[in-house]
Structures are given as C-alpha cells and as structure tokens.
Amino acid sequence: MSLETAVGRPPLVLLVDPIVASRHWMWRGMSRAFGVLEAGSVEAARDWMAQRPDIDALVVEDELPDGRGVELVEDLVAARHRVASRSIVLARPGAEWARMAKLGTTLVERGDLRAVLSKLAGWFLMRDAWLARALLREADRRN
Numbered sequence: 001m002s003l004e005t006a007v008g009r010p011p012l013v014l015l016v017d018p019i020v021a022s023r024h025w026m027w028r029g030m031s032r033a034f035g036v037l038e039a040g041s042v043e044a045a046r047d048w049m050a051q052r053p054d055i056d057a058l059v060v061e062d063e064l065p066d067g068r069g070v071e072l073v074e075d076l077v078a079a080r081h082r083v084a085s086r087s088i089v090l091a092r093p094g095a096e097w098a099r100m101a102k103l104g105t106t107l108v109e110r111g112d113l114r115a116v117l118s119k120l121a122g123w124f125l126m127r128d129a130w131l132a133r134a135l136l137r138e139a140d141r142r143n
Contacts, residue, residue, distance in 0.1 A: 011056040012035040013056065014048050015036055015037065015038050016044070017040065018040045018065050026059070034124070041064055049081070055083050057087070057088070058088065059088045059090065062089050062090060063091075069091070070091070070100050073089055074103060077104075089106065089107055090111075093109060
C-alpha cells in the first residue's frame, strides 16, 4: 500500500505512547500507509513538532510520564498549530470524555487500532477508498 500527499510523500503521523511495545504495535499498523514518527513523552513530542513542521497528524496516549495527551492537544489548539485539527487522543472511557469531546478533541479508546486507522483514513484517504478499505482489513487482522 502506498499513499502520497500533495508534496509526494505519505502523510506523516506522530505517535506518542510511553509504552514501547504498545507504540511498536500501533506503528506496525499505521506504517503500511503513513510515515510514522515515535515519541514516548510530551517533551519528545514537542521536540519532534519543532524539528518536523511537516507532521500531518498526531496520535497521542492521554497518560504520559510528563503530562497528559489531551493537554498537549489543548496547547496545540491554543497555539493554532497545524496538527491540532488532526489530533487523536487515546484514552480510557470515563467521566472526562465528555469534557474532552466538548473541546473538539478526537477521542479513541486505548488500543483501538482500527478506530485510529479509520480516522486517519478519513482525513487522508478520502479519494482512495480501496486503500482505506485495505488498511482497515489489515487492522482487523491485527486485532
């Protein structure tokens, strides 16, 4: 599978998760259609965003060692960062989901690779329905 953006490269996704095994599992699912950078903390995510202004989307675990993913996204929204509108927060369902949803945050349950890929496909694969379906079939095989 291959997807090229208007600038001739796959969309670039920053994946932020403190657990290496979890991050690697998500990376394997996403890397079939997207370029994927990895970070394990808010600080590392901010460093990547400063170094790589070409990041197209953010997938961030809410519980990080040095902060919360939802707060990182809130900061990006306040700064009008280009990736803010294409950010996914991975969290456990709970009472805070309503607050996060009111902020316009895209929420996905932790570990739901299919939901993450579905959202990314909606953002980047609108014109390539075949590729989007193939990506989701691959995610179903991984679950």
